[in-house]
Amino acid sequence: MGTSFPNSKTLSLFSLQVLFTASFSSPSTAFANETLSQCLISHSQASHPIISAIYTPANSSYSTVLQSYIRNLRFNSSDTPKPTLILTALHESHVQAAIVCARKLSVQMKIRSGGHDFEGISYVSISSPFFILDMINFRSVDVDIETETAWVQVGAILGEVYYGIAAKSKVHGFPAGVCPMVGIGGHLSGGGYGNMMRKYGLSVDNIVDACMINVKGKILDRESMGEDLFCAIRGGGGASFGVILAYKINLVHVPEMVTVFRIQRTREQNATAVVYQWEQVAHKLHEDLFIRLVMDVVAGKNTGEKRLLSMISDGFPELGLRSSDCIEMSWVESTLYWMNFPIGTPVDALLSRAPKGLMHLKRKSDYVRQIISKDKLELLWKRMIDLERPILTFNPYGGKMGKIPTTETPFPHRAGNLWKVQYATNWHEEGHEAAQHNIELTRKLYNYMTPFVSKNPRAAFLNYRDLDLGVNHNGDESYEEAKVYGVRYFKGNFNRLVKIKTKVDPGNFFKNERVFRFFPGKKKVKCPNK
Ligand SMILES: Cc1cc2nc3c(=O)[nH]c(=O)nc-3n(C[C@H](O)[C@H](O)[C@H](O)COP(=O)(O)OP(=O)(O)OC[C@H]3O[C@@H](n4cnc5c(N)ncnc54)[C@H](O)[C@@H]3O)c2cc1C
Ligand SMILES: *[C@@H]1O[C@H](CO)[C@@H](O)[C@H](O)[C@H]1NC(C)=O
Ligand SMILES: *[C@@H]1O[C@H](CO)[C@@H](O)[C@H](O)[C@H]1NC(C)=O
Ligand SMILES: *[C@@H]1O[C@H](CO)[C@@H](O)[C@H](O)[C@H]1NC(C)=O
Ligand SMILES: *[C@@H]1O[C@H](CO)[C@@H](O)[C@H](O)[C@H]1NC(C)=O
Numbered sequence: 001m002g003t004s005f006p007n008s009k010t011l012s013l014f015s016l017q018v019l020f021t022a023s024f025s026s027p028s029t030a031f032a033n034e035t036l037s038q039c040l041i042s043h044s045q046a047s048h049p050i051i052s053a054i055y056t057p058a059n060s061s062y063s064t065v066l067q068s069y070i071r072n073l074r075f076n077s078s079d080t081p082k083p084t085l086i087l088t089a090l091h092e093s094h095v096q097a098a099i100v101c102a103r104k105l106s107v108q109m110k111i112r113s114g115g116h117d118f119e120g121i122s123y124v125s126i127s128s129p130f131f132i133l134d135m136i137n138f139r140s141v142d143v144d145i146e147t148e149t150a151w152v153q154v155g156a157i158l159g160e161v162y163y164g165i166a167a168k169s170k171v172h173g174f175p176a177g178v179c180p181m182v183g184i185g186g187h188l189s190g191g192g193y194g195n196m197m198r199k200y201g202l203s204v205d206n207i208v209d210a211c212m213i214n215v216k217g218k219i220l221d222r223e224s225m226g227e228d229l230f231c232a233i234r235g236g237g238g239a240s241f242g243v244i245l246a247y248k249i250n251l252v253h254v255p256e257m258v259t260v261f262r263i264q265r266t267r268e269q270n271a272t273a274v275v276y277q278w279e280q281v282a283h284k285l286h287e288d289l290f291i292r293l294v295m296d297v298v299a300g301k302n303t304g305e306k307r308l309l310s311m312i313s314d315g316f317p318e319l320g321l322r323s324s325d326c327i328e329m330s331w332v333e334s335t336l337y338w339m340n341f342p343i344g345t346p347v348d349a350l351l352s353r354a355p356k357g358l359m360h361l362k363r364k365s366d367y368v369r370q371i372i373s374k375d376k377l378e379l380l381w382k383r384m385i386d387l388e389r390p391i392l393t394f395n396p397y398g399g400k401m402g403k404i405p406t407t408e409t410p411f412p413h414r415a416g417n418l419w420k421v422q423y424a425t426n427w428h429e430e431g432h433e434a435a436q437h438n439i440e441l442t443r444k445l446y447n448y449m450t451p452f453v454s455k456n457p458r459a460a461f462l463n464y465r466d467l468d469l470g471v472n473h474n475g476d477e478s479y480e481e482a483k484v485y486g487v488r489y490f491k492g493n494f495n496r497l498v499k500i501k502t503k504v505d506p507g508n509f510f511k512n513e514r515v516f517r518f519f520p521g522k523k524k525v526k527c528p529n530k
Helices: 008-021 026-042 062-067 092-105 158-168 184-190 222-232 271-281 331-338 347-351 374-387 432-448 478-504
Strands: 086-088 108-112 130-134 141-144 149-153 207-213 243-250 258-260 262-266 292-299 306-313 327-329 360-368 391-396 419-427
Touching: 026 092, 062 086, 092 108, 092 130, 092 207, 092 243, 141 158, 149 158, 158 184, 158 331, 158 347, 184 243, 207 222, 222 478, 258 331, 262 271, 271 292, 271 374, 292 374, 327 331, 331 347, 360 432, 374 432, 419 432
Parallel strands: 086 130, 108 130
Antiparallel strands: 141 149, 149 243, 207 243, 258 327, 262 306, 292 306, 292 391, 360 419, 391 419
């Protein structure tokens, strides 16, 4: 059933091949790192020395600096292309120097904040040479309860933001992702959803100002960048438009106590009926409720047979919830609960940047707009049990998500969506064969889901970056190539982004060359919206 998916096979194979066979000519690398270091030094201000922010491969800390923000072990292998230099910028003048020198020497620049990109594009490039502008030292979180806002720098992690808000108020929070180690830079420029989405929308719906550096090295705020560019960096992906230094966010109101629960049901315990009921109600419930559904294949404890385990978190009585299942806690404690920390874990666990249990990862995404019947659910369980590894997570929409116009931000997946699907495969095995196998399992489940998900385009979530959806070769066809995945991520907003990109970065300096290229260059950009 529904295993056809035009174009994806060739494109995805191509992207893998490119990644794994890329080779570097060392002379040009050596040349580039030396001149790049020299250029950076000569462009830095005496008051803010840059030398201590430069890591070349000759530096004994180079590998540690590189690896400490690789969050997908798929890109921690010896043949993953390595940067010729890492600049851990300490001051905005270092970012300016990076842009000036990268342009002057034609070295590809990758911008990394939290390093959680699922395809590693913040620290891997097929361009030779390339370097990393690492924003990890820009990590202040400045909360102002009086104005109910906060300035958060891009290298801060979500946990630091949650912690920083809670340290000043028990009744304020911020709607963003579930994993506390995700970086602000990628998360807020690409969307940012979490369990307050039905109440307050996405992170991008709660940004009120930003500070960034453009291709000319100029520092801009909302007023000086203008509303178009300010819109683009709230969901259009930061890396195509400039280097973002910080976002100003609006805090939202949370009750002093929230209620959480987690229920597990196996297939034998009527999981199908529970899921079917979830399908009817989760997107219609009061927007104060968010019930995420996770479907996983687990081995039966006693019999060893595989079972489908269904796990439901966060409050809804009709699903067989007993009051003993419910736990009251503060909002900030609930952020830990969602990450499976034991109850009572001190809140400063949110500040930890030491990753636990890193694995090799593949993610894909979909949007569901119609209920899946019980019979089809049963078939889906069978398919999942065959494939064994990929996990499905359903995040319900509705509430505020259905009320924000699709044109408000680049993120277009609003009214009409019942829930978002995340396909997740995680593995420990090293090597290309294991990677190929696990990626293939993920694609198989994705193909199986074709009849049940959005079509024309089959939509996808930018923050769940998925190179299967297309890569760019930066040739004459780059606009057409970008459109293939661009309309999936942005739908009708894609052309508006192309227009903004063409205006603010006509030379296409800011690019994720494996992913994005809103090509302005010589070829005339077709903008039906103009
Ligand atoms: C464990 C895990 C859990 C996750 N949970 C959620 C979740 O609950 N909700 C959700 O919405 N998403 C989630 N994500 C996805 C996550 O939001 C994205 O991967 C996000 O882009 C990560 O941001 P980062 O700064 O850590 O990533 P990075 O890898 O540093 O950057 C991601 C992209 O943004 C660009 N970028 C980064 N910083 C800047 C900057 N300062 N200026 C311009 N461009 C920049 C990079 O070049 C790259 O293209 C999760 C990811 C992981 C790995
Ligand atoms: C430049 O890189 C090469 C190899 O990547 C390395 O051998 C050399 O020491 C580097 N030069 C500097 C100045 O760090
Ligand atoms: C590595 O770089 C850091 C930061 O610039 C510097 O303090 C250190 O001395 C360097 N170490 C080596 C061995 O070059
Ligand atoms: C990443 O690779 C390096 C070099 O092989 C290794 O030392 C390190 O342990 C790896 N990181 C993780 C988290 O496995
Ligand atoms: C499953 O549903 C049936 C029929 O609705 C019910 O009789 C039974 O008690 C349920 N089983 C469980 C474990 O909930």
